[in-house]
Amino acid sequence: MTLTAAPLRLSTTSATFDAEFKARLHWSADADAAIEKVVADVLADVRQRGDAAVLEYTRRFDGLGPASMQDLELTQADFKEAFDSLPVAQRDALQAAAARVRSYHEAQKKASGESWSYRDADGTLLGQKVTPLDRVGIYVPGGKAAYPSSLLMNAIPAHVAGVGEIIMVVPTPARGSVATGGSGAAASSEGERNVLVLAAAFVAGVTRAFTIGGAQAVAALAYGTETIPAVDKITGPGNAYVAAAKRRVFGTVGIDMIAGPSEILVLADGSTPPDWVAMDLFSQAEHDELAQSILLCPDAAYIDAVQASIDKLLPQMPRARIITASLNGRGALIQTRDMEEACEISNRIAPEHLEVSSHEPHRWEPLLKHAGAIFLGAFTSESLGDYCAGPNHVLPTSGTARFSSPLGVYDFQKRSSLIEVSAQGARVLGPIAAELAYGEGLQAHARAAEMRLEKP
Amino acid sequence: MTLTAAPLRLSTTSATFDAEFKARLHWSADADAAIEKVVADVLADVRQRGDAAVLEYTRRFDGLGPASMQDLELTQADFKEAFDSLPVAQRDALQAAAARVRSYHEAQKKASGESWSYRDADGTLLGQKVTPLDRVGIYVPGGKAAYPSSLLMNAIPAHVAGVGEIIMVVPTPARGSVATGGSGAAASSEGERNVLVLAAAFVAGVTRAFTIGGAQAVAALAYGTETIPAVDKITGPGNAYVAAAKRRVFGTVGIDMIAGPSEILVLADGSTPPDWVAMDLFSQAEHDELAQSILLCPDAAYIDAVQASIDKLLPQMPRARIITASLNGRGALIQTRDMEEACEISNRIAPEHLEVSSHEPHRWEPLLKHAGAIFLGAFTSESLGDYCAGPNHVLPTSGTARFSSPLGVYDFQKRSSLIEVSAQGARVLGPIAAELAYGEGLQAHARAAEMRLEKP
Numbered sequence: 038m039t040l041t042a043a044p045l046r047l048s049t050t051s052a053t054f055d056a057e058f059k060a061r062l063h064w065s066a067d068a069d070a071a072i073e074k075v076v077a078d079v080l081a082d083v084r085q086r087g088d089a090a091v092l093e094y095t096r097r098f099d100g101l102g103p104a105s106m107q108d109l110e111l112t113q114a115d116f117k118e119a120f121d122s123l124p125v126a127q128r129d130a131l132q133a134a135a136a137r138v139r140s141y142h143e144a145q146k147k148a149s150g151e152s153w154s155y156r157d158a159d160g161t162l163l164g165q166k167v168t169p170l171d172r173v174g175i176y177v178p179g180g181k182a183a184y185p186s187s188l189l190m191n192a193i194p195a196h197v198a199g200v201g202e203i204i205m206v207v208p209t210p211a212r213g214s215v216a217t218g219g220s221g222a223a224a225s226s227e228g229e230r231n232v233l234v235l236a237a238a239f240v241a242g243v244t245r246a247f248t249i250g251g252a253q254a255v256a257a258l259a260y261g262t263e264t265i266p267a268v269d270k271i272t273g274p275g276n277a278y279v280a281a282a283k284r285r286v287f288g289t290v291g292i293d294m295i296a297g298p299s300e301i302l303v304l305a306d307g308s309t310p311p312d313w314v315a316m317d318l319f320s321q322a323e324h325d326e327l328a329q330s331i332l333l334c335p336d337a338a339y340i341d342a343v344q345a346s347i348d349k350l351l352p353q354m355p356r357a358r359i360i361t362a363s364l365n366g367r368g369a370l371i372q373t374r375d376m377e378e379a380c381e382i383s384n385r386i387a388p389e390h391l392e393v394s395s396h397e398p399h400r401w402e403p404l405l406k407h408a409g410a411i412f413l414g415a416f417t418s419e420s421l422g423d424y425c426a427g428p429n430h431v432l433p434t435s436g437t438a439r440f441s442s443p444l445g446v447y448d449f450q451k452r453s454s455l456i457e458v459s460a461q462g463a464r465v466l467g468p469i470a471a472e473l474a475y476g477e478g479l480q481a482h483a484r485a486a487e488m489r490l491e492k493p
Numbered sequence: 494m495t496l497t498a499a500p501l502r503l504s505t506t507s508a509t510f511d512a513e514f515k516a517r518l519h520w521s522a523d524a525d526a527a528i529e530k531v532v533a534d535v536l537a538d539v540r541q542r543g544d545a546a547v548l549e550y551t552r553r554f555d556g557l558g559p560a561s562m563q564d565l566e567l568t569q570a571d572f573k574e575a576f577d578s579l580p581v582a583q584r585d586a587l588q589a590a591a592a593r594v595r596s597y598h599e600a601q602k603k604a605s606g607e608s609w610s611y612r613d614a615d616g617t618l619l620g621q622k623v624t625p626l627d628r629v630g631i632y633v634p635g636g637k638a639a640y641p642s643s644l645l646m647n648a649i650p651a652h653v654a655g656v657g658e659i660i661m662v663v664p665t666p667a668r669g670s671v672a673t674g675g676s677g678a679a680a681s682s683e684g685e686r687n688v689l690v691l692a693a694a695f696v697a698g699v700t701r702a703f704t705i706g707g708a709q710a711v712a713a714l715a716y717g718t719e720t721i722p723a724v725d726k727i728t729g730p731g732n733a734y735v736a737a738a739k740r741r742v743f744g745t746v747g748i749d750m751i752a753g754p755s756e757i758l759v760l761a762d763g764s765t766p767p768d769w770v771a772m773d774l775f776s777q778a779e780h781d782e783l784a785q786s787i788l789l790c791p792d793a794a795y796i797d798a799v800q801a802s803i804d805k806l807l808p809q810m811p812r813a814r815i816i817t818a819s820l821n822g823r824g825a826l827i828q829t830r831d832m833e834e835a836c837e838i839s840n841r842i843a844p845e846h847l848e849v850s851s852h853e854p855h856r857w858e859p860l861l862k863h864a865g866a867i868f869l870g871a872f873t874s875e876s877l878g879d880y881c882a883g884p885n886h887v888l889p890t891s892g893t894a895r896f897s898s899p900l901g902v903y904d905f906q907k908r909s910s911l912i913e914v915s916a917q918g919a920r921v922l923g924p925i926a927a928e929l930a931y932g933e934g935l936q937a938h939a940r941a942a943e944m945r946l947e948k949p
Contacts, residue, residue, distance in 0.1 A: 130928035137922075141619055148609035148621070155600060162869070163597055163883050165604070168862055170896055184933050233932050269896045288751065291896035295744065313944050319937035355936050391909075398913065405909075406624055413618070413913035416945050420938035421914050424926040427619050428910035440626055440725045440747035442908035452898035453847075453861075454884035457854065457869035458877050466593075470880040472586035476689050477640050480811050481775035482876035488769050489872050 040361040042351050043344070044318075044330065044368030049378060061369050062386065064297060064327070064435055069277065076252045076281040083256035088263045094253040099179075100214025101228050101248075106264040111205075111235070111246040119235030128236070134425035135189050135240045141427030142197040146446040150198070154455055161462035164455045169199035170291075172266060173449060174258035175243070176273035176283075177234055179208030179250050185237035186423065190430050190444065191272050192241035198449035204258060204268055205243045207234060208250020250275075255282035259290045272431075272444065293444055297435035298327035298367075301419055302388035302408075304379050305332060307339035308396040309415040315346035317392060320420050322363035323356040329367040331386070333379040340370045380404035387438040390419045407438045463489040496817040498807050499800070500774075500786065500824030505834060517825050518842065520753060520783070520891055525733065532708045532737040539712035544719045550709040555635075556670025557684050557704075562720040567661075567691065567702040575691030584692070590881035591645050591696045597883030598653040602902040606654070610911055617918035620911040625655035626747075628722060629905060630714035631699070632729035632739075633690055635664030635706050641693035642879065646886050646900065647728050648697035654905035660714060660724055661699045663690060664706020706731075711738035715746045728887075728900065749900055753891035754783035754823075757875055758844035758864075760835050761788060763795035764852040765871040771802035773848060776876050778819035779812040785823040787842070789835040796826045836860035843894040846875045863894045919945040 047057055082090045088106050095101055095109065103109050120128060154164025175191045177183055188205070195203055209228035228248065238246060247265060249257065255275075261267025270291035271283060283292045301321035303314055318330035334340050347364070351357050373379040380401055383391060387407035395401055398413035405411060409432030412419055423430045431444035458466060467486040474482035503513055538546040544562050551557055551565065559565050576584060610620025631647045633639055648659055665684035684704065694702060703721060705713065711731075717723030726747035727739060739748045757777035759770055774786035790796050803820070807813050829835040836857055839847060843863035851857060854869035861867060865888030868875055879886045887900035914922060923942040930938035 126928055127932055130925045130932075133925045134929060144609070144611060144619070145621065148607075149605040149623075151604075153600070153604035161882070163600070165601065165884075165899075165901075166858075166867070167605075171862070186929055186933065288891075288893065291893075310944075313941070316937055316941040316944055320935070320941045323935060323937045354940075355934075360937065402622075402911075406627070407907075408909045410910035410912060411622070413911065416916050416919040417912055417914040418919075418926075418941040418945055420930060420935075420941045421919065421922045421926050421945075422910070422912050423938060424929045424942075425922050426617070426912045426914060428621075428912055432910070433907075435744075437744065437747075438907065438909065440907055443621075443910050445621075445908070447903075451863075451889075451894065451896055452901070453864045453894065454866035454878070454888075454899050455858075455869065456866060456873050456878050456882050456884055458873040458882060460872050463872040463874075463877065466877045466881050469586045469589045470874075470877050472582055473590060473642055473880045474876060476583055476586075477642065478812075479776070479779055479876075481772055481779045481816065482879060484806075484810075485769070485772040485776045485874040485876045486880075488766075488772055489874055489877075 040351060040357050042347050042361045042364040042368075044332070044364045044370045046340070046370050048372040049374055049382070058371070061367065072277050072281050076278055076285060079252040080256045080282060080285055083253055083262065084260045091249060091253050091257050091262055091265070094251065095249050098210070098214065098251055099208055099228055100211035101209070109248050110264075111248060116235050116239035116243070119232045120239040122232060123236050127233070131185070131237060131240050134186065135193060137425050137427040138189055138193045138429075139197060142194045142429075142446050146197055150446045150450055157462060159461040159465060160459035162455065162457040165452045166455050167450050167452050169201070170269045170449050170451065171200070172202040172204065172268045173200050174204045174206065174268035174271040176254065176271060176275050176279060177205060177207040178275055179210055179231070183207065183231045183234045185231070185233040186430065187274065188234060188237040189241050192243060194429065194444060194446045195449040196242055198446045200449050202244040202266070203242070204266060205238055205246040206249050206254040206258065207231075207246065208254070209248040210250070250279070252278045252282035255279060255286060259286035270449070272448065293431065293448060294433055294437065294441060298329060299324045300329040300388050300434060301331070301390040301392065302383055302386055303332045303392045303394050304376070304383055304401065305334040305339065306376055306395040306397070307334060307336040309394040311339065311342040311346040312350060313415060313418070314343050314394055315350050317418055318347070318364070318368065319350065319354060319360050320418070321390065322360040322368065323354070326359055326362040326366060328363045330364060331369045331371065331388070333371050333373055333382055335373050335375050335379065337372050340372055344370065376401060377404065383408070387436045389432045389434045389438065390422070392417065392419060409433045409438045409443055496807060496813050498803050498817045498820040498824075500788070500820045500826045502796070502826050504828040505830055505838070514827070517823065528733050528737050532734055532741060535708040536712045536738060536741055539709055539718065540716045547705060547709050547713050547718055547721070550707065551705050554666070554670065554707055555664055555684055556667035557665070565704050566720075567704060572691050572695035572699070575688045576695040578688060579692050583689070587641070587693060587696050590642065591649060593881050593883045594645055594649045594885075595653060598650045598885075598902050602653055606902045606906055613918060615917040615921060616915035618911065618913040621908045622911050623906050623908050625657070626725045626905050626907065627656070628658040628660065628724045629656050630660045630662065630724035630727040632710065632727060632731050632735060633661060633663040634731055635666055635687070639663065639687045639690045641687070641689040642886065643730065644690060644693040645697050648699060650885065650900060650902045651905040652698055654902045656905050658700040658722070659698065660722060661694055661702040662705050662710040662714065663687075663702065664710070665704040666706070706735070708734045708738035711735060711742060715742035726905070728904065749887065749904060750889055750893065750897060754785060755780045756785040756844050756890060757787070757846040757848065758839055758842055759788045759848045759850050760832070760839055760857065761790040761795065762832055762851040762853070763790060763792040765850040767795065767798040767802040768806060769871060769874070770799050770850055771806055773874055774803070774820070774824065775806070775810060775816050776874070777846065778816040778824065779810070782815055782818040782822060784819045786820060787825045787827065787844070789827050789829055789838055791829050791831050791835065793828050796828055800826065832857060833860065839864070843892045845888045845890045845894065846878075848873065848875060865889045865894045865899055
């Protein structure tokens with residue numbers, strides 16, 4: 038059967054544009070009551086029974102037969118062995134990517150993650166001390182869909198921040214287990230390991246790792262068990278159970294964003310080879326049927342050319358079926374009045390990935406307010422950013438770039454205000470604080486300030 | 494009746510210390526099913542019916558009788574009138590506090606909130622663009638318990654970040670309404686307004702303001718109504734309904750932390766007048782019966798002296814009843830082996846407010862890893878920081894300082910990665926990205942990178 042991928046064609050001059058555009062963007066991640074119930078039970082059980090509960094759920098959901106927690110721990114030797122088993126080209130690529138990601142995040146730390154302070158004329162010191170988290174947990178999805186690049190993108194900023202320990206969890210379900218949708222027949226102590234993920238753990242540097250997943254892994258990291266140390270924050274993507282578990286443990290530990298489907302928006306002025314743009318739209322669409330690829334362009338003939346490239350290139354793609362479903366279900370090719378309007382619409386979308394495929398990208402960049410990552414110029418394919426340009430590929434989705442940021446060193450740091458009021462400063466600040474405290478009816482606050490004015 | 498405040502006396506050398514200490518720290522904010530149900534319904538209704546639902550809930554819960562949304566909007570003239578009505582000393586104190594808070598947050602923006610970028614040797618540009626949120630909502634609790642200082646602490650960092658519009662909501666329940674626990678008899682269009690809050694709105698600069706509260710106000714800000722504009726983030730404290738509503742709209746908009754009871758930890762070496770320390774413990778305890786005040790000190794005689802100061806000063810305090818309940822229920826005076834151990838215990842607590850009441854605070858500060866704000870030296874009472882030293886008084890509670898930070902300019906900004914790969918850079922990065930993409934089975938990613946190596 039021949040697949041036909043035809044993203045919805047829209048024009049901003051149409052009277053129905055706003056409604057059609059809104060409908061196409063719509064995506065909602067409503068909580069699933071059945072998932073919530075399972076997750077609440079698993080969390081409570083692991084909190085209560087620790088290792089015993091983790092072992093039980095791992096047997097049940099991943100079809101493994103571990104005798105003890107020791108069977109579920111990966112060692113540094115496992116990581117090295119995986120790394121050494123890779124072809125040289127893959128080893129080199131992993132290390133080159135890691136080096137670039139590290140150097141970008143070191144620049145990020147220097148630019149926005151260092152402690153600072155200053156002294157007032159009266160000697161009062163004010164500032165912020167920036168310190169790393171002690172211990173973080175990284176969730177890595179299991180099986181063949183695991184992305185080693187995501188492990189680099191989570192672990193390296195944590196290292197650069199100075200995090201002391203990085204605990205990785207990665208399910209290794211047996212073939213035929215509940216987790217892989219099979220019959221649950223197997224019961225070995227070791228499931229399917231992803232060699233690239235283990236090799237990435239070697240390259241990125243992971244302190245300890247356990248072959249567990251799902252809500253039970255999130256619970257183990259949040260509350261700690263006899264074997265698994267409790268962490269301060271959990272990052273990394275996972276399925277609906279993992280996402281629900283992360284939401285629920287938030288407050289006990291920190292969490293990163295809960296990601297929606299991936300998205301790309303290409304702002305094109307018609308100067309980029311249409312094949313390049315078509316392939317960039319594919320590279321988002323191939324992730325997932327719910328992924329969203331949108332082209333904004335003022336030139337109708339260019340949009341036709343991109344559609345022709347889509348038709349030509351689609352048959353070559355191994356993941357053509359997913360690409361087709363994504364483009365037909367959620368894709369859009371939108372003709373705008375001009376590039377300025379395209380920028381404005383982009384700001385309404387606040388896309389995860391934003392390609393400015395223009396011969397003058399710096400003309401448009403200042404107009405772009407909301408996006409996870411902005412890829413400037415025709416040579417900057419999103420996929421370069423996904424793997425090795427340096428910036429993080431964990432980005433805000435579903436319009437949350439309006440208020441949130443790429444994963445970064447700052448996610449593995451926290452700040453403490455520093456205040457040292459001098460005796461002289463206390464005489465300036467005391468009366469102000471006392472006046473406001475009395476106004477709020479908080480007399481002990483006022484007295485504490487006033488006492489510093491009196492002879493001790 | 495004479496009140497007696499006797500915080501639990503503990504010693505780290507006791508065999509039972511760990512258990513007693515853990516029990517005293519325990520605090521749990523379990524979700525209340527009844528509250529969750531009400532909040533879910535209110536959110537859905539406001540999302541669906543907009544203004545009509547907001548009006549209905551405001552009539553029902555706040556005992557007001559607004560004819561339309563217009564009756565619920567405060568004007569700039571209202572703010573100015575409130576400000577002008579204050580005694581000069583209060584006006585001056587508000588403005589002095591605002592000026593100091595502003596200048597601290599400007600330094601914060603400069604130190605950690607500016608855009609940055611660099612170019613590789615091959616001309617590839619990498620960096621991050623830092624931009625303000627477009628529009629934020631600030632929740633201010635209503636009635637007599639409202640704190641104008643909190644409005645300053647929320648609005649000023651937003652302004653410094655460059656946020657375009659600040660929308661304030663502040664319930665003004667009628668006396669005798671459901672919100673004030675009364676009979677619901679009144680039905681005027683105007684409830685009890687807190688003049689200091691309105692004056693603070695004048696000083697801090699608020700774009701628009703509505704006299705609504707509860708889950709309905711959170712819903713209106715998150716989803717928007719015909720009258721109330723949808724915001725990108727909601728900050729500010731509220732009751733259990735407000736907290737539950739904020740958790741539920743997270744993802745649609747950003748939210749700040751969900752605060753637990755306030756806490757102070759005083760690390761004392763015995764050099765500060767005991768009255769000062771006692772009053773600092775009171776100033777936390779007077780907030781709330783669940784507030785927690787803890788003293789850590791290696792000197793038993795000094796701890797006795799602080800207890801004596803507590804006994805002496807308590808009868809003078811208008812809020813003695815709350816202070817007593819807080820100190821008896823949750824307070825602790827802990828004798829440690831030495832200051833080093835005190836620092837270590839402080840790190841286990843990760844307190845919201847940490848006073849280093851020592852004659853050599855800079856000796857201990859480097860040992861302190863986790864705290865919302867660190868107050869150095871005897872003159873730095875927490876209350877100076879609460880009102881006017883400059884740093885934000887919205888701080889992580891309940892041990893969340895292990896992974897989170899004071900409210901700051903960064904909470905009203907977000908970041909977009911910037912990547913511009915040069916033609917030459919694409920030739921370096923393309924093969925690396927393609928190798929890793931093929932390894933992950935994402936062929937369109939690989940092809941998009943490879944196409945940039947081919948002649949267009």
